[in-house]
Amino acid sequence: MNFFPRGCAAPEEIIMRKRLSSGARALTFWVAVFAGIAELSGAVHEFRDGDLRVRMEVSASEITTADRVRLRLEADAPAGYRVRLPESLEGASPFRIREEVVSRPALSADGSRVIHGAEWLLEPYLAGGYEISALKVKAWSPGGGSGNALVVETQAVEVIVWSVFPADAGVVKLKALAGPVSERGPWLPIVLALLVLPPLVAALLKKLCGRRSDSGVDIAGDQTSPAEVAIRRLRSCDSEDAPSSLADGVRKVLGIYLREKFRVGAQCASAEELAAAVGGSVSVQARNTFESLVRQLEQARFGKEEGAARAAAGARARLEEFILETGKEGKEGQGA
Secondary structure, three states: OOOOOOOOEOHHHHHHHOOOOHHHHHHHHHHHHHHOOOOOOOEEEEEEEOOEEEEEEEOOOEEEOOOOEEEEEEEEEEOOOEEEOOOOOOOOOOOEEEEEEEEEEEEOOOOOEEEEEEEEEEEOOOOEEEEEOOOEEEEEOOOOOOOOOEEEEOOOEEEEEEOOOOOOOOOOOOOOOOOOOOOOOOHHHHHHHHHHHHHHHHHHHHHHHOEEOOOOOEEOOOOOOHHHHHHHHHHOOOOOOOHHHHHHHHHHHHHHHHHHHHOOOHHHOOHHHHHHHHHOOOOHHHHHHHHHHHHHHHHHHHOOHHHHHHHHHHHHHHHHHHHHHHHOOOOOOOOO
16 A cells, blocks of 8 residues: 655655545545554564564554554564674654564564564644655574674655545634633632621721630720729638638739739738738728738738638738729839
8 A cells, every 4th residue: 555655755646546535434444444454453574684683563554633543663583693783763654653672682472583573652733644664673593793793674664644624624713722711609708707706796896895814704905994803703712611621712813913913922922912012003002901911811821710701801801902002003013
C-alpha cells in the first residue's frame, strides 16, 4: 500500500488519493474486524544475514492523530555472538517517542541462540504520510574482528496518519471558551457570616462589658464599683461561722478590695505596711477605721476562742464601715 513517495505527504494528497466518507470508513473497519483482517492489524518483516536474523513488527500501518503505533525489533544470533541494536530512533522516526524499552537478552527454546529486543511507542504530530527509516542491526562472531560484522538493514516503513475530523469538515473554527462557572451560590457569604459573626460579637461584648476576677466572680468594671462588689462579698460571709472561717473570709474580701481600690498587694504585706500604704490615700476617719480593722483581724487570728469570735465579728463590721467610707472617695491610692 504505497500511496506516497518516501517522506511526509500533505494531508490534502492523502484525501485525494483515498477519499472515504466517515460512514464508508466505519463500515470498512467493522467488516475488516469481523473478517479478522482489520486494516489496523500490524505487519511483520523478517531479514537475515548469515547467522543473524532480524524480525521487525509494526502494530499498524494506518492510524489517526489520536492513536499510537508500536514498533518492535528483535534480533537473534548463536550463543556467544555480540549483537548491537539501534540505540535510539532519534532521527529515524518522524514521530514523537513516548516510550522506549530494551529487553534483556534471552535464550531461545532450544538454548542455541540468544534473542535481543527493543520496543518503541510512537505518537504522531499531524495527519499525513510518514516514513520510519531503515534500521541497522550488527553482530560479531566470537573472536571475529570489527570488520567481520554481520549486518542486517530493515526496510523503511510507511505509516499513514488520518485526521480525526471528516474529510469534508473544512476549516474547524474553535469557539471561545466561556469563563469559569462558580458553584458557590449567593447564600454562601450569608452562611459564613452566621458562623463567624456570633463568636466575634460575643467575645467583643465580653471584653467591653466585663472581666473575671481571680476569685471567679464576674465584675462589671464599667457598671459596678469595687466598693459595691466588696459589700456583696462581705455580706455573703456568715457571722455564724467559726471565728477562724469568718476571719479568713473578711481577710479575703479585704485583700481583693485593697487591690481593686488602692492597688495594694494586701495578701503579702504586714499590718504596719498595710496601714502605711492606705493611710496616705484616705481620710483620717477611714484611716482610724482601717487601723482598728487590722488590729481586730490579728486578735481573731491569734487570740483565744471567745475573744477571737468577738474580734472576727468586729473585723467584719469595721471592714464594712471602711468600704462605705472609702467607696465614695474618688481618689485611689498608689500601689505599695
